[in-house]
Amino acid sequence: MTVTDSPSIADxxxxxxxxxxxxxLAELAHADHRIxxxxxxxxxxxxxxxxxxxxxxRLINVGIAEQDMVGVASGLANGGRIPxxxxxxxxxxxRALEQxxxxxAYSHTNVKLCGMSPGVAYGELxxxxxxxxxxxxxxxxxxxxxxxxxxxxETAAALRWAAAxxxxxxxxxxxxxxxxxxxxxxxxxxxxxxxxxAGDDVTLISNGTVLWRALAAAEQLATExxxxxxxxxxxxxxxxxxxVVAAARETAGIVTAEEGVxxxxxxxxxxxxxxxxxxxxxxxxxxxxxxxxxxxxxxxDRYGLSxxxxxxxxxxxxSRGK
Amino acid sequence: xxxxxxxxxxxxxxxLPVHSSRSAQVAHITEAARQIxxxxxxxxxxxxxxxxxxxxxxxxxxxxxxGAVLDVAPDRVDDPERDRFILSKGHVAGALYTTLAAFxxxxxxxxxxxxxxxxALNGHPNRRKVAGVEANTGPLGHGLPVAVGHALSAxxxxxxxxxxxxxxxxxxxxxxxxxxxxxxxxxxxxRLTVIVDRNRLQQGATTQETNDLDPLPDKAAxxxxxxxxxxxxxxxxxxxxxxxxPFRPGxxxxxxxxxxKGHPISFMSNNVAWHHRVPDAAEFAQALKELS
Numbered sequence: 079m080t081v082t083d084s085p086s087i088a089d090x091x092x093x094x095x096x097x098x099x100x101x102x103l104a105e106l107a108h109a110d111h112r113i114x115x116x117x118x119x120x121x122x123x124x125x126x127x128x129x130x131x132x133x134x135x136r137l138i139n140v141g142i143a144e145q146d147m148v149g150v151a152s153g154l155a156n157g158g159r160i161p162x163x164x165x166x167x168x169x170x171x172x173r174a175l176e177q178x179x180x181x182x183a184y185s186h187t188n189v190k191l192c193g194m195s196p197g198v199a200y201g202e203l204x205x206x207x208x209x210x211x212x213x214x215x216x217x218x219x220x221x222x223x224x225x226x227x228x229x230x231x232e233t234a235a236a237l238r239w240a241a242a243x244x245x246x247x248x249x250x251x252x253x254x255x256x257x258x259x260x261x262x263x264x265x266x267x268x269x270x271x272x273x274x275x276a277g278d279d280v281t282l283i284s285n286g287t288v289l290w291r292a293l294a295a296a297e298q299l300a301t302e303x304x305x306x307x308x309x310x311x312x313x314x315x316x317x318x319x320x321x322v323v324a325a326a327r328e329t330a331g332i333v334t335a336e337e338g339v340x341x342x343x344x345x346x347x348x349x350x351x352x353x354x355x356x357x358x359x360x361x362x363x364x365x366x367x368x369x370x371x372x373x374x375x376x377x378x379d380r381y382g383l384s385x386x387x388x389x390x391x392x393x394x395x396x397s398r399g400k
Numbered sequence: 401x402x403x404x405x406x407x408x409x410x411x412x413x414x415x416l417p418v419h420s421s422r423s424a425q426v427a428h429i430t431e432a433a434r435q436i437x438x439x440x441x442x443x444x445x446x447x448x449x450x451x452x453x454x455x456x457x458x459x460x461x462x463x464x465x466x467g468a469v470l471d472v473a474p475d476r477v478d479d480p481e482r483d484r485f486i487l488s489k490g491h492v493a494g495a496l497y498t499t500l501a502a503f504x505x506x507x508x509x510x511x512x513x514x515x516x517x518x519x520a521l522n523g524h525p526n527r528r529k530v531a532g533v534e535a536n537t538g539p540l541g542h543g544l545p546v547a548v549g550h551a552l553s554a555x556x557x558x559x560x561x562x563x564x565x566x567x568x569x570x571x572x573x574x575x576x577x578x579x580x581x582x583x584x585x586x587x588x589x590x591r592l593t594v595i596v597d598r599n600r601l602q603q604g605a606t607t608q609e610t611n612d613l614d615p616l617p618d619k620a621a622x623x624x625x626x627x628x629x630x631x632x633x634x635x636x637x638x639x640x641x642x643x644x645x646p647f648r649p650g651x652x653x654x655x656x657x658x659x660x661k662g663h664p665i666s667f668m669s670n671n672v673a674w675h676h677r678v679p680d681a682a683e684f685a686q687a688l689k690e691l692s
Contacts, residue, residue, distance in 0.1 A: 114556070135556060136556070138552060138587075140579070140583045141579075141582065141583065141586075143576075143579035143580075143582070143583065145541070145545065145575075145576040145579060146545040146548070146576055146579035146580045146582075146583055147545075148545075149542055149544075149545025149546045149548070149549060149576065149580065150545055150546070150548050150549035150552060150580070150583065151549060152535070152545075152546045152549055153535075153545070153546040153547060153548060153549020153550040153551070153552065153553065153563075154549040154550075154552055154553045154556075155549070156484070156534060156535070156546070156549070156550055156553070157480075157549070157550055157552075157553020157554060157556075157557065158480055158553065158557075159553050159556065161549075176539055176542075177542065177545070177576075180536055180537075180538065180539055180542055181535070181536070181542055181545075181546055184526075184536050185526075185527055185528070185535060185536040186528055
């Protein structure tokens with residue numbers, strides 16, 4: 079199911095997951111008239127121009143008004159539509175957090191929230207535009223399913239699953255290009271971790287734009303004789319607790335690596351599972367502060383979310399032993 | 401003292417046949433509103449909590465909507481073509497539950513569970529727990545955007561179903577309402593009606609002293625709405641206006657219903673103290689006497 083053969087993951091062609099997003103959304107909309115897009119003036123940044131052309135009445139642009147956007151989506155769902163809300167994740171989740179809680183999650187409406195350009199994708203624009211808190215915020219809300227796809231195949235599969243499921247879903251869709259990780263036969267299952275590389279010495283758990291960096295770290299560690307297991311965790315909520323506990327039991331420790339705050343997101347979820355079920359060492363890599371200006375790639379490197387940074391954290395765990 | 405089944409004695413009124421005369425409809429609404437107030441008074445008094453001031457401010461509007469305007473019925477709460485009503489001022493849930501019970505959506509006996517542990521009747525309404533509730537509300541400024549979504553879905557379906565939303569006037573201080581009004585106007589949602597419960601009081605003071613909304617009619621008109629002002633306690637006026645929307649093709653409707661918090665109880669009416677005060681035994685007896 080995974081594409082892990084050569085060439086090295088870092089050398090593969092890169093893709094913008096927004097392309098998979100818009101192609102899949104159009105495919106779903108052709109098949110199901112209930113699907114509509116809802117945006118906050120974010121047609122271009124969500125790459126939805128072609129969708130608007132194909133379905134002019136079904137792309138609802140409420141303007142720069144995120145609270146209204148999420149409320150409108152809830153009303154559309156009550157009317158039988160399946161709205162895919164598409165907006166910069168920083169504004170979608172931050173500006174409309176109470177609407178996401180009350181109108182979508184607590185109301186259990188069939189709204190799909192697509193957070194575009196999350197994490198530090200808007201690197202140079204600064205922390206107002208970084209969306210490193212989105213996962214932590216939404217993870218605290220009951221009933222939210224939170225998906226962080228790592229490549230175009232997973233993005234498309236997650237969207238197809240979301241369209242077919244009943245209830246609130248949040249999907250992060252990055253603009254940072256990533257290599258393909260999954261083969262065409264990949265099927266998304268909520269709450270399931272995928273072992274994208276087997277290993278027994280240490281475990282790397284990641285998702286989104288950082289997953290391929292974790293795979294590159296594992297390649298690096300292999301040359302040093304360290305066998306690293308790489309778990310892809312596309313669903314942060316509900317978490318695959320079983321896979322985390324197995325990793326805690328079978329390897330020297332766990333490194334989590336994510337494009338988000340280093341507390342409350344994937345690392346926080348993994349740490350909670352480990353502490354409650356099988357205490358083990360967990361090293362949480364993320365972004366611990368308002369980041370300085372710089373490109374997204376620069377910022378990921380700066381905070382240890384590069385292959386080198388992840389490998390270094392893994393080495394430290396292995397050297398301390400089980 | 402808790403509310404028990406013996407305190408839930410309100411008759412179930414139902415909706416009159418569609419072709420009933422106007423005078424019969426007005427009489428029906430008037431009696432429904434009186435019964436709903438009596439039951440709501442018992443509800444708040446016995447539960448020891450609630451928002452009776454805002455309840456009494458809005459009950460005439462609710463009785464008019466459910467008694468004669470909305471195309472909804474207890475046996476078709478999931479009908480996609482039903483009209484939608486959203487109570488944006490969700491803290492007057494007691495008034496909504498009592499109204500739903502009066503028109504057969506909710507067993508009258510269930511009102512005895514209001515605010516009790518595990519009751520479906522929360523202090524703010526929940527659409528998954530109570531048949532007839534269309535949106536979870538409570539935090540202010542949520543109902544109108546959701547109503548815009550309902551109206552948009554109807555427009556996409558080329559359906560004639562209508563959407564009504566009741567907002568408090570103090571609630572209009574939330575900016576999300578004005579975002580929603582712009583969108584309603586942009587999408588020419590003329591099957592959407594916003595009703596403002598214009599009682600001029602918010603939790604702690606008048607709206608004018610807090611963050612003045614006036615000139616509210618001009619503001620709503622400037623946002624692209626067709627605006628009408630009514631006496632929000634006059635059942636005939638409410639019936640005529642709410643049945644006749646939209647006033648202008650292509651425009652959403654904005655009905656400013658002038659009301660008094662606590663109406664018509666002598667010591668509650670237009671008194672800011674009655675936002676969420678609970679009547680004691682003497683006040684309960686006095687209010688009951690005034691309603692009987």
